[in-house]
Amino acid sequence: MPITSPHVVTISAPSPGPTVAILGGVHGDEYEGVIAARWLTAFLRSTLVRGTIRVAAPAHPAAWESTSRESPTDGKNLARVFPGSPDGSATEVVAHELTQQLIAGADLLIDLHSAGTNYEMPFLCGFQDDDGNVSKTSRHFARIFGAEFTWRHSGKPAPGRSLSAAYDLNIPAIYTEGGGGRSVRYDELKGYTDGVRRVLHSLSMVEEALPTTSASTFVVGDGNTDIGMPAPTAGYLVMHVETGTQVAQGQIVADIVDSDGALLSRIPAPHHGYLMMRRREARVSTGDTVLIFAAKDEG
Numbered sequence: 001m002p003i004t005s006p007h008v009v010t011i012s013a014p015s016p017g018p019t020v021a022i023l024g025g026v027h028g029d030e031y032e033g034v035i036a037a038r039w040l041t042a043f044l045r046s047t048l049v050r051g052t053i054r055v056a057a058p059a060h061p062a063a064w065e066s067t068s069r070e071s072p073t074d075g076k077n078l079a080r081v082f083p084g085s086p087d088g089s090a091t092e093v094v095a096h097e098l099t100q101q102l103i104a105g106a107d108l109l110i111d112l113h114s115a116g117t118n119y120e121m122p123f124l125c126g127f128q129d130d131d132g133n134v135s136k137t138s139r140h141f142a143r144i145f146g147a148e149f150t151w152r153h154s155g156k157p158a159p160g161r162s163l164s165a166a167y168d169l170n171i172p173a174i175y176t177e178g179g180g181g182r183s184v185r186y187d188e189l190k191g192y193t194d195g196v197r198r199v200l201h202s203l204s205m206v207e208e209a210l211p212t213t214s215a216s217t218f219v220v221g222d223g224n225t226d227i228g229m230p231a232p233t234a235g236y237l238v239m240h241v242e243t244g245t246q247v248a249q250g251q252i253v254a255d256i257v258d259s260d261g262a263l264l265s266r267i268p269a270p271h272h273g274y275l276m277m278r279r280r281e282a283r284v285s286t287g288d289t290v291l292i293f294a295a296k297d298e299g
């Protein structure tokens with residue numbers, strides 16, 4: 001039998017304080033978050049001075065074992081079934097266990113994702129802004145995290161996410177994304193661990209954290225990979241710019257060509273802002289999510 005339940009590690013400091021919950025590997029094809037969370041677990045055993053840390057990495061062991069976004073057991077995406085169900089399918093049971101054992105009772109959730117097999121994203125820390133106090137606190141911690149981009153999404157978290165499970169329990173929550181592609185970049189891995197340490201330092205839970213080396217770019221927009229900009233035609237996606245690049249409205253960001261290189265359609269930037277996500281696989285079908293943009297956050 002494969003291991004299906006996530007292993008939640010709890011580290012308690014001698015002094016009482018906040019509880020911070022950390023998830024890595026909600027998607028089994030995202031190495032960065034798992035490696036960062038496990039490094040932090042070892043590090044915090046000797047450095048946590050106040051409060052409690054709960055870590056589940058990999059959060060979805062079955063998906064991690066098969067290096068896949070979804071569970072090989074029931075085909076489900078863990079990040080679509082929170083808060084889960086004790087009587088549901090294997091992935092729904094995992095979501096339920098994480099909600100009960102890791103998220104419930106925490107003061108902050110940090111969910112370490114990356115762009116996985118299918119996408120590419122810059123190093124970012126995101127949060128949902130529904131104008132409530134929980135999202136104000138989430139914004140505070142996202143800024144302290146200090147990723148290359150700080151991405152604000154308007155409204156409540158989409159249903160089924162770890163963030164939605166947290167918000168439903170009035171718990172602030174932030175998440176990260178990074179390059180993905182089943183590669184791990186030193187700067188991003190360090191960015192994940194340094195970011196968590198800055199958040200913990202701001203809560204007086206660790207004594208030291210390195211400051212950020214450059215200012216974060218604040219952006220706003222919908223980050224849902226289920227509803228990005230769709231491919232207008234089938235063909236091969238040819239990128240003009242890299243993720244994280246600043247773009248002007250109307251600037252051509254990608255072409256779709258046929259296998260002879262003939263131009264089929266062009267995809268312009270819908271507004272001034274930044275390219276925050278692109279699909280990695282060049283061969284696309286009509287309607288596939290290929291790009292996500294965000295605008296500069298003036299709020």
Ligand SMILES: [Zn+2]
Binds near residue numbers: 026027113116
């Ligand atoms: Zn993910």
